[in-house]
Amino acid sequence: MSENRPNPEQIRQNAFENVQARDITIKNFNQSINLGKTSKAIGIPQNLPLSGVVKFVGRDEELQKLHQLLQENNQVAIAAIAGMGGLGKTELALQYAMTQHETYKGGICWLQPKAEDVGVQLVQFARTHLDLNPPEEFDLPAQQVQFCLRNWREGDVLLVVDDVTDYQQVKTYLNGLSSRFRVLMTTRQLLGASIKQLPLDVLQPDAALELLRSLLGETPERIERELDVANHLCEWLGYLPLGLELVGRYLARKDLSLSDMMGRLEKKRLDERALSKSKSDDDMTALLGVKAAFELSWQELTEDDQQLGCLLSLFAAAPIPWKLVEQCLPEEDEEDLEEIRDDHLLYLHLLQRKGEGIYQLHPLLREFFQSKLKSLDQVEKFKRSVCQVMVAVAKEIPDTPTLEEIKAVSLAIPHLAEVANHLIQYVSDEYLISPFISLGSFYKGQGLYTLAEPWYEQCLSTAQDRLGDNHPDIATSLNNLASLYYSQGRYDQAEPLYLQALELFKRLLGDNHPDIASSLNNLALLYNSQGRYDDDQAEPLFLQALALRKRLLGDNHPDIATSLNNLALLYNSQGRYDQAEPLFLQALELDKRLLGDNHPSVAQSLNNL
Incomplete structure (x- = not known):
């Protein structure tokens, strides 16, 4: 037994009437509106997709900006929503x-250049929705398109050209448009300066979370x-709308925790x-998954x-500071690299410009390029090159x-961390600990000890794993x-490590090496801070360090000033001011002569004096 069902056009009509009833105006866009499915507005011909x-x-601000771009003058307005795949x-x-x-x-005429010639689609729309019938003797499609545009019904018109990959093919049909026409394009490309651009970026974190929450509407407690x-x-997911929607829909139909999803x-x-x-995502506006969407740009x-x-x-x-990229490819011409960057990667919105000489990949695009990297012959060369530059x-x-x-x-620090965490196997033994030490120094120098500690710990464990215990x-x-x-006042933890370092240096390097002097000096500083001034602790170690440095480095070296300064601090702590003052003065004079007046060591010497 059959039953009567409303036809698709009637469904579309009813849905659009619902949209009309919301009374949404440009002055008050609602960021979280759900407009439902599109349809044909009463008296307004349109062919909008679902x-x-x-x-x-x-996207409240973007909607307002878009309207401004299309309405800001009485001329034909052509605007483009531009950005990488997956932005919506x-x-x-x-x-x-x-x-x-x-x-x-x-x-409102919706056109899809990839489906069929834009001119053919314009004529089809005019025949179907405007009851226009171009004379058959007109050449297709150019003359028939011009006939339709000249005889289009009254009122402003919006032509939406979705996913433009060849603007010249579209431009052919835009010549001679009257000022009541507005053209809105979407594209992954960076179009010419004559076209008003609305660069689309990822969602803000709060909006991304709201989108994810909306997709799990039946189980918001998750x-x-x-x-x-x-x-x-x-x-x-880099706050990418496509990624968020796909994952949200997947979670909505799965009995899966967010933690498990993150793990996968x-x-x-x-x-x-x-x-x-x-198949259950066929109602999505987007036609492709994340990887497939990126693949379209890759093929170009x-x-x-x-x-x-x-x-x-x-x-x-x-x-990423671009100078680092150039250093990774020293054999390549700088202008050739700039051309690839500007005319290809930036043009297709595969790369973002973040400032003068600064660029960045979206996290998911970075994942995509990394997956492609595995099949390149240059993969090992590239990894070693990046490591050499960061070292x-x-x-x-x-x-x-x-x-x-x-x-x-500061801009290089995340990339140095990337090498330390994921590419350290491509760093030679000679420079193995350099990334870790420098990262530790970067944070320690700012007093960020909790951020510095993991790098120093990782430095030790990585060196032990590759070099063994005797190195x-x-x-x-x-x-x-x-x-x-x-530096943190954790003296009980510092002392055994200083003693181990000193013993290992002596065993591996002998008694006459600058590193021995540094270890003696550090251990003496520790004892001094603990008030351990006895004859067998701080003072003799400072004196040994000073004598060794003079013998190995001569009298004119910054380390000599450091030793003089430290010994003076010890005497000062003991109230032996007559002995401390000349040492402070010697350290200050030596620092000024070797380092100049504008150096932290000079400031330290002045402060101590």
Whole structure:
């Protein structure tokens, strides 16, 4: 037995009437409105596709800006929503058309260049929705398109051209438009300066969490129960709307905790099923999963473009100073690299410019390029090159960096950490501990001891794993960790490490080596801070360190000034001021002569005196 069902056009009509009833205006966009499915507005011809959005969030400012771009003058306005795949460009265009349908009483025509020639689609729309019948003798499609545009119904018109990959093909049909036409395009490309651009970025963290919560509407307690994990999940996805929607929909139909979902993503990365579209996601506006969406842009790249993208993925998910990239590819011409960067990666929104000379990959694009990197012949070369560049940066970070030095190197720190955590196997034994020491010094120099400690600990364990227990770098690692404990006043933990370092240095390097003097000096400082001035503790160690440094380094070396200063501090602590003063003066004079007047050591000497 059959039953009567409403036809699809009637369903679309009813849905759009619901949208009309919401009375949404440009002055008061609601960030979290759910406009439902589109349809044909009464008296306004349109062919908008169905929207699969559950709840539209986080794009209030973009909707307002878009309307301003399209309405700010009486000329033909052409604007483009531009950005990488997965940002929701199509959905934003669709939501704009739906909320602003009353503005465009002449109609809203949705065009898809990838499906069919734009001109053919325009003529089809005019025949179907405007009852226009171009003379058959007109050439198709150019003359028929011009006929339709000239005879279009009254009122402003919105032409939406979704996913433009070749603007010239679209531009052909835009010539001669009257001023009542507005053209809105979505594209992954960076179009010319004559086209008003609305660069689309990822969602803000709060909006991303709200989107995830909306997709789990029937079980919102899952978000509140694992709120920290939910925030981490949004961050891992880079706040990308496509990734958030796919994962949210996946969670909605699975009996799966957010922690388990996070674990699967971290294990399988972009190959995790939750990031691919399933049959149950056919109502989504987006047509592709995350990896498939990125693949479209990948296919537009040349081999050189692809290689540069893969190299960039070896840096951390943080702003990248371009000079570091150039240093990784010293054999490449700078202008050639700039051309790939600007005319290809930036053009396709695969790379973001974050400031002058600063660029960044989106976290999921970085994952994508890393997956492609595995199949490149240059993978080992690229990894070693990045490590060499970052080790060179590490060597420039002093043990006690100044504020100026900290500022100069701060952008490189995440990438140095990336090498230490994930690429250390490509660092030679000679420079194995350099990344860890420099990271520790960077944070210790700012008094951020809790951030410095893990790096010093990792330095020791990494050196032990590769070099064994009998290597000078083990002694250096012990000494640095002890120095951190000393700075924190954790003297009981510092002393055994200082003693181990001194014993190991003596056994491996002999008694006449600058590192022995440094160990003696550090141990003496510890004893001095503990008030252990006895003949067999602080003073003899300071004197041994000073004598050894003079013998090995001569009288004109900054370390001599350090030893003189430390010995003077000991005498000062004991009230032996007549002995302390000349040593303070000698240290100050030597620091000024060797380091100049503007150096932290000079300031320290002045303070001590």
